[in-house]
Amino acid sequence: MKHRMPPEFTVIRDDERCIRCRVCENQCSFKVHNYDEEEDRVLEDNHKCVGCHRCETLCPTKAIKIRRN
Numbered sequence: 001m002k003h004r005m006p007p008e009f010t011v012i013r014d015d016e017r018c019i020r021c022r023v024c025e026n027q028c029s030f031k032v033h034n035y036d037e038e039e040d041r042v043l044e045d046n047h048k049c050v051g052c053h054r055c056e057t058l059c060p061t062k063a064i065k066i067r068r069n
């Protein structure tokens with residue numbers, strides 16, 4: 001989907017810290033995180049993020065930071 005406005009929040013994920021546990025994907029009510037099997041990475045749709053910081057808190061390896069733009 002194309003967006004004219006920049007996202008209000010950006011999910012910053014440290015792929016070195018991420019263990020692909022998918023906790024972030026499972027707990028986000030807004031479906032921001034999506035595990036990509038081919039890339040073996042968790043990707044994000046920043047435009048869906050409301051900045052609640054749940055994923056940041058629940059990520060077991062502290063791989064996520066939510067930045068307000």
Ligand code: SF4
Pocket residue numbers: 013017018019020021022023024025042058059060061062063064
């Ligand atoms: S919760 Fe953290 S470690 Fe688990 S998949 Fe998400 S970013 Fe990676």
Ligand code: SF4
Pocket residue numbers: 011027028029030031032033048049050051052053054055056066
């Ligand atoms: S901050 Fe909240 S809305 Fe944004 S990705 Fe994390 S859990 Fe989802």
